[in-house]
Amino acid sequence: MPDFLHTIGDVYRRMSHAAMRGGREPDAAHLVAVSKTVPVEVVREAVDCGLRVFGESRVREAAAKAAAFAGLGLSWHMVGHLQRNKARAAVEVFDLIHSVDNMDLLGLIEKHAAAIGKRQAVLIQVKLSGEQRKSGCDEAALRAMVDAATGMEHVEVRGLMTVPPFFDDPEAARPYFRRLFEINEAYGFPELSMGMTGDFEAAIEEGATLVRVGTALFGERDYA
Numbered sequence: 481m482p483d484f485l486h487t488i489g490d491v492y493r494r495m496s497h498a499a500m501r502g503g504r505e506p507d508a509a510h511l512v513a514v515s516k517t518v519p520v521e522v523v524r525e526a527v528d529c530g531l532r533v534f535g536e537s538r539v540r541e542a543a544a545k546a547a548a549f550a551g552l553g554l555s556w557h558m559v560g561h562l563q564r565n566k567a568r569a570a571v572e573v574f575d576l577i578h579s580v581d582n583m584d585l586l587g588l589i590e591k592h593a594a595a596i597g598k599r600q601a602v603l604i605q606v607k608l609s610g611e612q613r614k615s616g617c618d619e620a621a622l623r624a625m626v627d628a629a630t631g632m633e634h635v636e637v638r639g640l641m642t643v644p645p646f647f648d649d650p651e652a653a654r655p656y657f658r659r660l661f662e663i664n665e666a667y668g669f670p671e672l673s674m675g676m677t678g679d680f681e682a683a684i685e686e687g688a689t690l691v692r693v694g695t696a697l698f699g700e701r702d703y704a
């Protein structure tokens with residue numbers, strides 16, 4: 481436990497230094513602790529150390545963890561690719577879905593959120609690199625997605641998210657972070673989700689408000 485506290489403190493310290501290097505307030509970026517594949521007992525230690533916001537990439541796993549910690553005021557974020565047939569369950573579990581990247585999904589979220597009287601906060605995942613098979617909507621499709629969401633009563637677009645192609649090399653990723661910041665500013669959205677273990681400092685320097693950090697907190701895992 482003291483080790484874990486130290487690890488978390490180290491991540492926060494690196495986050496605040498990066499924010500200051502970027503000319504921002506030291507607490508300008510918030511930590512989403514990516515706990516996918518991490519067992520409940522380890523998440524419990526993280527909660528005991530003060531972490532409150534957790535990122536997951538599988539809806540069922542997130543639902544089980546959310547149930548295990550019900551009533552503690554934790555917040556669960558979907559950071560991975562969301563399949564259509566999981567949209568209903570996702571709306572029930574997550575406070576923020578980072579990974580909305582197509583119109584169909586947007587429509588399903590609207591429908592399922594309406595059914596339970598919720599306004600679902602989402603980010604639109606943008607693919608800036610033109611890679612074929614990666615998740616994320618193309619920059620050219622973003623305007624139409626934002627316009628569609630604006631007409632939806634039960635969806636609120638809070639900002640943009642990206643996973644750049646070179647996420648292990650912060651300097652290679654930096655131009656993507658800078659570009660997404662500019663796009664996000666043009667829309668005037670409050671949140672910007674970018675940066676993982678390998679590059680969260682560069683992302684914060686470039687304006688991230690949410691960083692999704694797994695490995696730096698919980699160690700190496702087999703994500704496959």
Ligand SMILES: *Cc1c(COP(=O)(O)O)cnc(C)c1O
Nearest residue numbers: 514559560676677692693694695
């Ligand atoms: C797994 C994952 C993360 C966390 O990655 P680390 O490199 O372990 O910090 C962040 N974002 C997304 C979308 C992920 O799938």
